[in-house]
Each structure stands twice: as structure tokens, then as C-alpha cells.
Amino acid sequence: MNFQNEILLNIKIENLSYEGLGTYRNEDNFPYFIENALPGEIVDIQIKKKNSRFAFCKVIKYHKFSPQRNFNANDKLMQSGSASIAMLNYDDQLKFKQDYVKFLFKRNIHFDDIKNILENPSPWEYRNKLTVFVKFIDNKIVLGLYEKNTHNIIEQDNYDLALKPIQLIFEWISKNINNYPLIKKQVKFIESITVRHSNFSNQSLVIINSSNLVDIPHEFINDLINSNTSIVNIIQNMKNNTKISSEKYLNNSTFIIDKIGEFQYKINWNSFFQVNNYQVNNLYNLLLNNLNLKPNSIVIDAYSGIGSISLKLAKASKFVYGLEIIKEAVENAVENAKLNMIDNVKFICGDVNKTIKNINKNVDVIVVDPPRSGISDVFMKSIIEIAPKTIGYISCDVKTMCRDIAILMQEGYELNFLQPCDMFSQTHHIECVGILNKVAS
Structure with missing residues (x-):
């Protein structure tokens, strides 16, 4: 039996799961996990996925809101799972x-x-590294984050969790990338774009993650550099099965200098570093x-x-x-x-x-x-x-x-x-x- 799209009315949310999902159990003690729902809220829900043990749902109508709700939360970030409890006021988080x-x-x-x-x-604008995914939809290059548990791209208006310079770089790319026909022609090879930034040194690295070598036009590189003086290099990271190679477009600088407390750290483009x-x-x-x-x-x-x-x-x-x-x-x-x-x-x-x-x-x-x-x-x-x-x-x-x-x-x-x-x-x-x-x- 297909339960997808089944609707339940006037459900009272009981608790929050560890992952920040609202929870409800019916008279048979069957659990429902609901996105963007807080304890005490009364909602109508639609089932997105159901098996013999639980169901995942979304809210289609709110009848009563919780006083814990943050009405200014970025809905698109929440849909991607990147800000799973942003609907909670910070003290309640x-x-x-x-x-x-x-x-x-x-x-x-x-x-x-x-x-x-x-x-x-x-609590916002703290991430020093962000990866944004790239897809070609309706003859247009779209940048965004994957919807939770899917491969659907949710185009983002802003990236509130990232440091401001990272937001500005992605804002420029989203606004201008479709102006370069050579990139549009090869976009199927571009999987994602990563930006990491150091507030300490005001340095940024832009990493284009691709499945094959992409001919990035010099006009795009120059325009991107001119849009943000913090960019020290643009690197293409090509993944071919288990082999990873890189091509540097500006110079041999593949790292930035960042700081934690009194210590400075040299961070390569592919190093793990706390965000x-x-x-x-x-x-x-x-x-x-x-x-x-x-x-x-x-x-x-x-x-x-x-x-x-x-x-x-x-x-x-x-x-x-x-x-x-x-x-x-x-x-x-x-x-x-x-x-x-x-x-x-x-x-x-x-x-x-x-x-x-x-x-x-x-x-x-x-x-x-x-x-x-x-x-x-x-x-x-x-x-x-x-x-x-x-x-x-x-x-x-x-x-x-x-x-x-x-x-x-x-x-x-x-x-x-x-x-x-x-x-x-x-x-x-x-x-x-x-x-x-x-x-x-």
C-alpha cells in the first residue's frame, strides 16, 4: 500500500527528536517525524515516506505556533538540512x-x-568553509544545496551560516556564472564549488570540484578575482575514480593562513580544519x-x-x-x-x-x-x-x-x-x- 501523500489533520507535536524533527505517535504508538515542527504546535501533515517502523512528514498547514519558534529562520537552508533547528529561538536551541x-x-x-x-x-555567519552544489536546470546554471535525503537542488538566496566574504563570493558566482557560455557548455562536469576563508589573513580559496578537466575561461577568473580581493587562488579539483588531481589558475598558493587563539595555521585547500x-x-x-x-x-x-x-x-x-x-x-x-x-x-x-x-x-x-x-x-x-x-x-x-x-x-x-x-x-x-x-x- 502506498502511503505517500497521505494527509493527517490537527496533529499535536509532542517532542523533538535528536535530529530536530517534531514527533507524534498515533493511537497505535506508530511514530511520525515531522520537519519544521515544534512541541506544542498543532499542524496538518503530509507523509513523504513511510515504512513499517516510522514515517517522515512535512507540514502543510499550521493551526497553532510554539512560542519557541523563530519566524525569521531561513526556510531554504532548513529544507536542505543545513540548518535543521533554525526554527528554534537560539536560547531554546x-x-x-x-x-x-x-x-x-x-x-x-x-x-x-x-x-x-x-x-x-x-550563532550565524560562523562557517569558514562552504560547499555549494551545481546543476543545469531549464537551460540555466543553478547553485544551491541538496534537499535533505534527495538529489534535488534548492537554490539559495543567501548562505547565512557562512562567513560574510564566503557569502559575497557565492552571491557573485550565482549572479554572473550564466554570462559565460563556455562554462554553460561544460557545466555537466562541475559537481560543486567550495570556498574557504580566513578572517585572520583575509584570504579565500575557491575550489571548483569537477569530474573532468573543465576549461574555465580567463574572463570568469579575472572577473571573480576583481569582485573579491580576498581570493588568493582558484583551484580545479578533478576527481577521476580514486585519483585526485588539481590545477591552479592564479599561482602556486594552495593554502591560506588562519588562526585559533594565539596559534597560526597553514591550511591547504583540501585540509580538514574546524569550521x-x-x-x-x-x-x-x-x-x-x-x-x-x-x-x-x-x-x-x-x-x-x-x-x-x-x-x-x-x-x-x-x-x-x-x-x-x-x-x-x-x-x-x-x-x-x-x-x-x-x-x-x-x-x-x-x-x-x-x-x-x-x-x-x-x-x-x-x-x-x-x-x-x-x-x-x-x-x-x-x-x-x-x-x-x-x-x-x-x-x-x-x-x-x-x-x-x-x-x-x-x-x-x-x-x-x-x-x-x-x-x-x-x-x-x-x-x-x-x-x-x-x-x-
Whole structure:
């Protein structure tokens, strides 16, 4: 039976799911997840997708609004999933995230001493990197973001989450790209455009991501450069199966210089770097202020990337080992240590599950900032074998963080500090800092 487009009338929204979807259960306890709907609101909904376990829906009419609703939210950004909880007033976003972390840790490990969430000093216009997708629709090049769970492009009027210079670059491209026939002829090869910007150095990189080499006309390049003086290079990133090559249009500069706190970082066009400079500095300070590092501390920074945490750790300890699997990130990290005149850090390239076994020093502290999947079983075993006095855990997924901390508590660690941080405002994503200490036998 096809339930798509089925309509339910006068539904009262009960709660918000972790992903920021309104929830409703019918008399059979069947769950409905509704986009852009808040607890207490009364709405008519249309089913977009339904299976035997749940249904996804959209609102077609509001009968009653919640006092928590932000009526100025960017609807097109919300449709793309890029701003999944922008319909909530900012104070209510913070409460939503705080309550979720508290619920998760209290239910799973009976821990409820959670510090108040660190609010974002700039809840909008904070992203230093943005990727926008490109499609040819009705004989016109369209830039936008994918509608959530589809390949439909939603053309955007603005990109409120990005830093202002990034918004201005995309505004110019959207307005002018159709004036260049050579680009229109080859647009099927262009998948997306990425812009990353440093407010510190006022430098921008524009990366054109394509499936094949595209002949970008010099007129377009010159006009784009003249429209925004922050652009230091335009790079074409060509993906051919697993091979990636790049072509530089202006010069050999494939990086920008950015800053977190007192440290400067060289960031290549394809480097991973936290998207919110201001808040990540606050996050790192939370970690450092609660690790209680000593001048003789030996530290491992796992998943160290370009060294953004390692350098701060090195300044407060005797020596730091940074473990990272991506070769280019390790090369960046070495350069960043030199740039900041830090010499008590060593970056090791390789799978952290293996490289950690080669560190024979007595390690006092291990800091982990793992991917969303959390700490792997193999790496967890290594942590337990090393038995550091202190573990610092930065997480971008509180579910896997809670799981990992539960394992560490079974191995003789005590959770002494936990604080959520609003790194990605207008979205349901939560960053968290936890500190665990080994309990004396």
C-alpha cells in the first residue's frame, strides 16, 4: 500500500527528536517525524515516506505556533538540512542540546553533573568553509544545496551560516556564472564549488570540484578575482575514480593562513580544519583548562590532523606525540609547528591503531578527537593497555562518546568533567568535552 501523500489533520507535536524533527505517535504508538515542527504546535501533515517502523512528514498547514519558534529562520537552508533547528529561538536551541546530553549520560552511565552548554558567540555567519552544489536546470546554471535525503537542488538566496566574504563570493558566482557560455557548455562536469576563508589573513580559496578537466575561461577568473580581493587562488579539483588531481589558475598558493587563539595555521585547500574558529578556540581552552597538564607531562594527541590541538597541548606539557593517518595533514602539522616555533611535538603518520603501539614512553595523558564513529575497538584496547592518568575526549557525536566513556569507566576511569559546546549553531549537532581520570587501585 502506498502511503505517500497521505494527509493527517490537527496533529499535536509532542517532542523533538535528536535530529530536530517534531514527533507524534498515533493511537497505535506508530511514530511520525515531522520537519519544521515544534512541541506544542498543532499542524496538518503530509507523509513523504513511510515504512513499517516510522514515517517522515512535512507540514502543510499550521493551526497553532510554539512560542519557541523563530519566524525569521531561513526556510531554504532548513529544507536542505543545513540548518535543521533554525526554527528554534537560539536560547531554546541551547536548551534542546543541553537536555539531550543530560538525558543521554544520565540514562546510560548515571552521570548528571553536566556543565552548562558553551554558547556560540556568533550563532550565524560562523562557517569558514562552504560547499555549494551545481546543476543545469531549464537551460540555466543553478547553485544551491541538496534537499535533505534527495538529489534535488534548492537554490539559495543567501548562505547565512557562512562567513560574510564566503557569502559575497557565492552571491557573485550565482549572479554572473550564466554570462559565460563556455562554462554553460561544460557545466555537466562541475559537481560543486567550495570556498574557504580566513578572517585572520583575509584570504579565500575557491575550489571548483569537477569530474573532468573543465576549461574555465580567463574572463570568469579575472572577473571573480576583481569582485573579491580576498581570493588568493582558484583551484580545479578533478576527481577521476580514486585519483585526485588539481590545477591552479592564479599561482602556486594552495593554502591560506588562519588562526585559533594565539596559534597560526597553514591550511591547504583540501585540509580538514574546524569550521568555527571562534568557538573551537573556546572548546580547546575548555580541554586545556581541565586536563591539568604538568610541565613534565607526556601527551598523545590521537587523530591530530594539522596539529590544531597538538600545538596548544605542547605549550603546556613536556612532549606531545600527534598521531594522524592522512599524509598531507601530517605535513601541514609539521609546518604549523615550525610556523609557531613549537619544537616539543612529533607528528607520526599512520593508522592510529598501529602507531600508538610504537610509543614506548610513559604516557600521562591521551587526548582523542575521533570521527563520529568514536574510538575503534583496537584503539580502545591500546588506551586501556597504556593506562594514562588522564584522558581528554572531544566528541562530535555524543552517542558514541557516551558509549566509549561507559567502556572506560568499566576499566577504572572516572568521568570528572563534561561540557557540551555549541559549535554548529542552527543544526542539531553537538560538540562535547569530557575529562576522565584513572581511579587509584
